[in-house]
Structure formats: C-alpha cells, structure tokens
Amino acid sequence: MSAARFRSRPSAVASLLVPLALIAIVALAGADGTPAFQGTVTLILCNLIVVIGLQVFVGNSGVYSFGQLGFATAGAYVAAFLTLPAAFALLQTPGLPHFIVDAHLGSFPSTLIAAAVSGLLAMAIGLPLMRTSTLAIPISTFAFLIVAYNVVANWDRITGGSSGLVSIPTTTGVESAALWAGAAVIAALAYKWSASGYRLQATREDEVAARSIGVGVMRERLIAFGLSGMLCGVGGALAVHQSGVLNPTTFYFGATVTTMTMLVVGGARSVFGAVIGAIAISTVNELLRGVENGASLFGSISIGEAPGLAAIGLGLILLATMIAMPNGLSDGREAGELRWLRRLGSKGAVPPPRAHGPGLAAIPPRDRSAKGALRAERVSVAFAGLRVLKEVDLSLEPGEALGLIGPNGAGKTTLVNVLSGFQAPDSGSVWLDGVDVTGRTPARLAHDGLGRTFQAALPFPHLSGLESVAVGAMGMGIGRRRAVEVAAIVLGRLNLLDRSTQPAGSLPPGSQRLLGIARALAIQPRYLLLDEPAAGLNEAECAELVAILRNVLKDFGCGIMLIEHDMSIVMELCSRVQVLDDGMTLRVGTPDEVQADPAVVQSYLGSSFLAAADA
Amino acid sequence: MTELGQNLIDALALGSLYALIAIGITLVYTVMGMMNFAHGEFIMLAAYALYVFAGLPFGAALAAALLTGIAIALLAERVAFRPVRSADLSAQLVTSLAVAAILQNVVTATVDARAQSVETPAVLSESTSIGSISVPNLEFVTLALTAIVLGGLGWLLYRTRTGLAMRAAAENFDMARLLGVRADRVIAIAFAISGALAAAVGVLIVMQTGQVTPTMGLTPVLVGFVAVVIGGFGRMVGAVVGGLLLGILSSLLGVYLPEGLVPFRDAIVFTFPVLILIVRPHGLLGGEIGKARV
Numbered sequence: 038m039s040a041a042r043f044r045s046r047p048s049a050v051a052s053l054l055v056p057l058a059l060i061a062i063v064a065l066a067g068a069d070g071t072p073a074f075q076g077t078v079t080l081i082l083c084n085l086i087v088v089i090g091l092q093v094f095v096g097n098s099g100v101y102s103f104g105q106l107g108f109a110t111a112g113a114y115v116a117a118f119l120t121l122p123a124a125f126a127l128l129q130t131p132g133l134p135h136f137i138v139d140a141h142l143g144s145f146p147s148t149l150i151a152a153a154v155s156g157l158l159a160m161a162i163g164l165p166l167m168r169t170s171t172l173a174i175p176i177s178t179f180a181f182l183i184v185a186y187n188v189v190a191n192w193d194r195i196t197g198g199s200s201g202l203v204s205i206p207t208t209t210g211v212e213s214a215a216l217w218a219g220a221a222v223i224a225a226l227a228y229k230w231s232a233s234g235y236r237l238q239a240t241r242e243d244e245v246a247a248r249s250i251g252v253g254v255m256r257e258r259l260i261a262f263g264l265s266g267m268l269c270g271v272g273g274a275l276a277v278h279q280s281g282v283l284n285p286t287t288f289y290f291g292a293t294v295t296t297m298t299m300l301v302v303g304g305a306r307s308v309f310g311a312v313i314g315a316i317a318i319s320t321v322n323e324l325l326r327g328v329e330n331g332a333s334l335f336g337s338i339s340i341g342e343a344p345g346l347a348a349i350g351l352g353l354i355l356l357a358t359m360i361a362m363p364n365g366l367s368d369g370r371e372a373g374e375l376r377w378l379r380r381l382g383s384k385g386a387v388p389p390p391r392a393h394g395p396g397l398a399a400i401p402p403r404d405r406s407a408k409g410a411l412r413a414e415r416v417s418v419a420f421a422g423l424r425v426l427k428e429v430d431l432s433l434e435p436g437e438a439l440g441l442i443g444p445n446g447a448g449k450t451t452l453v454n455v456l457s458g459f460q461a462p463d464s465g466s467v468w469l470d471g472v473d474v475t476g477r478t479p480a481r482l483a484h485d486g487l488g489r490t491f492q493a494a495l496p497f498p499h500l501s502g503l504e505s506v507a508v509g510a511m512g513m514g515i516g517r518r519r520a521v522e523v524a525a526i527v528l529g530r531l532n533l534l535d536r537s538t539q540p541a542g543s544l545p546p547g548s549q550r551l552l553g554i555a556r557a558l559a560i561q562p563r564y565l566l567l568d569e570p571a572a573g574l575n576e577a578e579c580a581e582l583v584a585i586l587r588n589v590l591k592d593f594g595c596g597i598m599l600i601e602h603d604m605s606i607v608m609e610l611c612s613r614v615q616v617l618d619d620g621m622t623l624r625v626g627t628p629d630e631v632q633a634d635p636a637v638v639q640s641y642l643g644s645s646f647l648a649a650a651d652a
Numbered sequence: 653m654t655e656l657g658q659n660l661i662d663a664l665a666l667g668s669l670y671a672l673i674a675i676g677i678t679l680v681y682t683v684m685g686m687m688n689f690a691h692g693e694f695i696m697l698a699a700y701a702l703y704v705f706a707g708l709p710f711g712a713a714l715a716a717a718l719l720t721g722i723a724i725a726l727l728a729e730r731v732a733f734r735p736v737r738s739a740d741l742s743a744q745l746v747t748s749l750a751v752a753a754i755l756q757n758v759v760t761a762t763v764d765a766r767a768q769s770v771e772t773p774a775v776l777s778e779s780t781s782i783g784s785i786s787v788p789n790l791e792f793v794t795l796a797l798t799a800i801v802l803g804g805l806g807w808l809l810y811r812t813r814t815g816l817a818m819r820a821a822a823e824n825f826d827m828a829r830l831l832g833v834r835a836d837r838v839i840a841i842a843f844a845i846s847g848a849l850a851a852a853v854g855v856l857i858v859m860q861t862g863q864v865t866p867t868m869g870l871t872p873v874l875v876g877f878v879a880v881v882i883g884g885f886g887r888m889v890g891a892v893v894g895g896l897l898l899g900i901l902s903s904l905l906g907v908y909l910p911e912g913l914v915p916f917r918d919a920i921v922f923t924f925p926v927l928i929l930i931v932r933p934h935g936l937l938g939g940e941i942g943k944a945r946v
Contacts, residue, residue, distance in 0.1 A: 101742045165927075165929075165930050168929070168933060169926075169929040170933050172741065172881075173881050173933070175742070176687070176877045176881050177925070177926055179874060180874060180923075180925065181922075181926075183871070183922055184918070184919040184923060187918045187922075188919050191915035191916055290870060294749060297746065297749065298750075301746055345757050345758075345760045345762075345765075346757075346761055348756075349754055349757045349758060351753065352750050352757065353750075353754060355746070355750035356732055356747060356750040356751065356754065359743055359747040359750060360732070360735040360736060363739060363743055
C-alpha cells in the first residue's frame, strides 16, 4: 500500500523540471549571441534569481516586502569589495579594512560570502520587522530600503558614495548565472514544500487559523525573510560581476518596481510564476527599450536606469495584471499543478490516501499520561465597558463532552477565545493540567494540547484538504512524512479522503467545516473546543458530524467542548451541559437536569422547546 | 534660548508638513482600506503644475496645482483603484505602486528626469522677526495651512452629512453601504480631499526647495506611511501625532546631530518608527486593525 502524498511523483518532477528547462532555454538562447546580448541574458537571469528570492517571502507569506532589493544591494557591495583589484579599491573605498581589500576572491567564493552576509543581514533586520503587524511590514520594509540607500549613498569612505564603484571584475557569464538560477529554483521549491514552508503558507491562507494550530507566525516569516534575503543577495552579487559597475540606485526603487512586477505578473504563490514572470517581463522590457532607443532591439541594459517609456509600459502591465488577473500567468500554481499538464500526464494527480487505515487510536492526544483538566476560574471580560463575561468558571476533562449553550450574546465564543488564548481575560485565570496558562499565545496553547475550531470554517483555500490537515500536525513540529500519515488517518475517519486532493477553497461549505475539525484534530489535542460545528450543515451532514464526534470521543479520548444551538446534537453527545446567560453561568448539569430547569427554559430554550420535547 | 525657540518653530513647521501628508493618506485609508503609494505622485504632479504654469500669475498657478492634485486623485480612483476595491490590502498596495510608477515615468518621459527649477514669490523666502526669533514666512504659511486643514476636516467630518457618511464608511464600510451611504461618492470625496492636501504639500515643498523632480514624491509618501503606522492605522489624530513626531525628530536631528552623522539623518529618522513598532506593534494610538478577529 503506497503511503499518502501531497502530490504525485510526475507532478513534483514537472514542477521542478519545467522552471529549470525554461532557465536552460533562456541560457541557450543567450549563449551564442553577441557579447552585448550575452550580457543582457545574464542580467535577466540575475533578475530572475532576485524574483525567486522575492517569491520565497512574498509568495509564501502573502505579505509584501518592498525592502528585499536592499539585500541585493548588500550582496552586490560585498561581492564587489571582495573582488575589487587593490589599486581600484584604494581609490574608491579607502575606508575598507585591509583584510577585505586583500581578499581578492574569485567569483564563486565571493558570491557565497555575499549570500551569507545578505542572509544574515535579512535575519537581523527581520528580527524587529517581523514583529510588526501584517499591515506594517510592507511599510517598515520600504523604510528599510530607504535607510539602506541612505547609508550606502553617504558612507563615502566604504561604498564610494553616490558615484558608486567601477572596475569591478566582470566574471559572471550566462552559464554561471543559469546554474545559480537553477539552484535558486531548487532552494525555493524545497523550502515551499518543507514543513516550515507549509506552516508559512498556512499563515498566508488564514493567519488566525494558522495560529490556532500552533504556527508561530513571526518565526516562520523570519525564516523565509532570511532565505529570501540570501537569494536576493546572490542575484545582486552575480549582477555586479556582470556589469562591473555599482551605485546606490542600482537596486533601488526602480528595480523594486520591476522585480515586483515580474513576481505579480507571473503569480506570486508559485516558483513557476516567478520564473515565467521574470522571463516574460524581461522580454517585454527589452522590446520596450528597443522602441525607446529607436535602434536595435536587444541593446545593452542596465538595471535601475529606467527612463520613461519602458517603465510606463511595465507600470501599465502591473496595473492591468492587478485588475484583471490577480493570480498572475501561472494562476498561482506550480508547473506540475497546471490543468493541461495533469490531463497530459498521470490521471489521478495524487494517489488518494488510504481509505481504510488505522483509526484515530493510532494518533492519540499527545502527552496522554498527564492528569488534569482545562479550567477557567472566575474569568471576566469587558469590551468598551460592556461586560461580556462575569466571573465564569468552567472545567473540561479529557474524554468527556461538555455542551456550552445559551442565547446569542451570552459570551460563549468569548469564553472559547479566552480558553484558547485569542482573548486575554480582564481578570480570572485559565489552567491547563494544573498549570496556569493565562496569557499564553494561541500557538503556545496549541502546543500545550488545546485545539479549536471557529464559527466560520476559515479554510486554507489554496492548500489541498490533505495539506490543510497535515499543516495541523506540522504546526506541532512533526516532520512532513509523519504529518501526512496523521492527516490521512484523520481524514479517513472523517470520511473526507476522496476529496482531500482538491484545493480546500473549492470544497462545499459542509466539507470545509469538517476539514476545520480535522485540522484541529491533527494537532492531536487533549482538549478540543468546537464553536458551532453544525452551523450551516444540512441534516445528513449533521448526522455525520454527530457520528464523527462520537467516534472522536471513543477512539481518540480528548475532551470536547461544544458550542451548539442544535439541542438534539448537544443532548446526544454531551454528558454535561453548561448554560451561559448574559455573561454568567446559569446552570451546569446533565442534559436532563438542564432541560428541566425553568430558568434555562425561560432564558434560552423557550416554551416551544418544551412543547416539542413533549410531542 | 533664542536658538532653541527658533529650532522648535522650524521643527513644528516640518512636523505640520508631514502631518498634512499623513492626513491625506489616512483619509483614503479609512474609507477604502488602501495605503496609497501614489499619494507621493499626487504631490509631485501638483508641484509640476506650478512649474508648467509658471508664466501665469502666482494665484492662478496655485489654483492650477490644486486642480491638478484633485483631478489626478479622482482619475486614479476611477481608473485604477475602483476595480481593486474589494481586493486584499497587499493587492491594493501593489496596484497603487503601479500607479505611482506610471505617473512618475510619464513625467520623466514628457518633461525630464532631471530637476527643474521653479521661481517662488520673494515674500515666501523672507523672514519675519518676532522678538529675537526670526521665522521664515513659509513656516507661517505651513503652520497656518495645517491649522486651517485640521479645522476644516474636523468641521467636515463632525458637522456635515458627508462627514457622517465618511465616518460611518470608515467604521464599517459594508454596513454603511447597506444603510444607504453611497460608497462611490464617499470614496470619491475622500480622494478629492486627499488630492487637494497632496497639492498643498506639493506647493509647500516647491516653495521650500525651489525645484521639482519626478522622484520628489518618494520621500514624502514614505514619511506619510511611517507617520500613519506609528500613529496607529486609520486614526486621524494618530496621523497628526505621527507626522508631528517625525517632523520634529527630523528637524532637531538636523540641528543637533554631530557633523559626521548629518548625512545619515534620514536613516536615523526612519529607524526610529521601527523601534516604536517593536514596543507597540499597532502604533502609538493603535487601533483594532491587524488584531485577530475571531
């Protein structure tokens, strides 16, 4: 029996080989041309590496950075310093330490060092920047770009100031640029398909849901930011060894717009998109410049110097793409995920995971030995003076199902948010297995064994069902291979296997909702909080949900807390029911006791419920 | 003491200019949720109107600049931003980046990439003495204009029906729309005001520097963005506070920084907001935006 996989082998191979083949074609087209044409092609390949660098961060995180060209600048200057002939170095950069001037490295080691320096710089810069909000990152990275420019342009004794550096050895040829570009493709795909890459993509798809399965948003962004900076540094280092000249505007605003256009036009979510975007826009750019110069089509190009016409053309292309085709030429897919290629190659793109594997008992809650419970003690929360929770107590033990009911606005969801770390209580505390966990982040609580779902399904639309659920396991730091196994088991138990290869966003609402439960189960929680899991499900789906949850209780043994308006579901599953009303606990008891309580009937169930129950 | 007073007035004037930029960006952000990269190009184009209409009487050139700012803002809204109104924040940001690149390079192609000098009225480059302090007249104009703009915006937002609609749209756009607020109109008005503010800033910058360049909008828009971020997204008061803070910091650094470090002033100014964001990720007057909604 073959193990479950995210993608079929032909699909993975195509995703890798198609971009590599495109790069090889570009390189072959350039190899026989005039020296000027070779130079143009080499620079296109250097740009392509920078665009792949952008893709690693922007594509996987969904957060735009306008600062990555600052790392290309860093890589370019480091590579130039390490290779400048001593005589020129003394003239242009008198302040440079001797050991750097005397290094006289070759092209390859200087590129490696440039990569390391720009990668480390990106980590150092990213450490504070990634702490800022999703909204502030584009702006703080833009600020970094301008700071970097300002420093480079004014640090005359080291960088040669605004006039820049000349006479840098020109050692980058078409072949070496193509090899580096190929390596960049491999690195970007390897990252995208790693557990860390998947965790970052989950934050792109839905940041809140990603945090609920234990993903440290800041940490994953930082890793990608560093890798992205490294690749941009390689692109910069190779470019400077092609053109032989460098100044602070080489990789500045103009180049930022150009590379961003390449990424967006190709489709930021895929490496394939980055490659075709870079090639397509470079070609258009050359044609426009040809028209601009009125002369030969493929004249020499210089990055950064972008007079009128070509830049207007690029701007218009970027604008049209954003309006008419926001997913870009690749539609955000890798080459192996394209429809025509699927049709051409293997029929079932991904072998469906095993249908009759082991039950949930094979993936018990982590740390099952721990004794204890999830408890809220005298929790109070107020929003702008409105007291939503007033000293509420709650306790949930592993293996039991607790129903949380009450009228709308009673504070049920707020209580779940407090328990799962999304809402800090104004007073009171949350205890998990005897430890005070008040104030811990949602991601930390997920690691502590707490899973939850939301009133909305919050799917990861562009990830497949299998990937969505496996990310849950990967959020726990479980390796990719094992995570797929866990996901297959959970999906099998929830009868979702047959649809698990489709993008989650294309599934019907009922399946998306179940997928949300599967995702929370994949973190193998000791406590699972479900916020209206049956909302929007039809009757058949409701019955299925009840069967599934019964199965989870029996097989899996975690404690389940259920917010639900459908009393039949609550009565069927729960051994205890807690009734909230106006932020206070009205009653805790068995389903029968609660139903018989006149206060509960009056506040929530209503007399028609009694009538229906009698009937 | 005299020197300190002088420096403080300079700092306040620069801070006011920055606040005007930040308000223009915030206005559009509140009704549409878009950080508008092209705001800098609105500023730049209005400044170029002064250059193009330099032959006209100064008052007419000012009117031309104002109309240019408003017209280009409305045009950009209609052609570029309306189609991406429902897209996510990043997509809108990139769209406005495209608009910025187009406008900037249209000027490069039709005028020149190099700076062009613009003659300014002599009265603005003179100074007026108050006691022992001598204040450039341009700073008076800047301070007065900022006061007028703040007062006018306050009146518009809190005393008129249009302002009520704009505030409603800023709170909850979809709900406001359901309740009968005409979205297109509210957004167009916000862009028109934003364009007018950009024009005012463009004119003030030209009066200060005496020249125009195609890239002159880049630093102002960054200043505006950073001011908006440190003030807390979407808060008019935050924009003013952020702008004032940045301007005062920049101005005082220019005076008190050791000589060797003066060229790095911008680097230091733009590093400072990052420090604020580390301590307060949602800005000084940070709002709800960016926080998890569950």
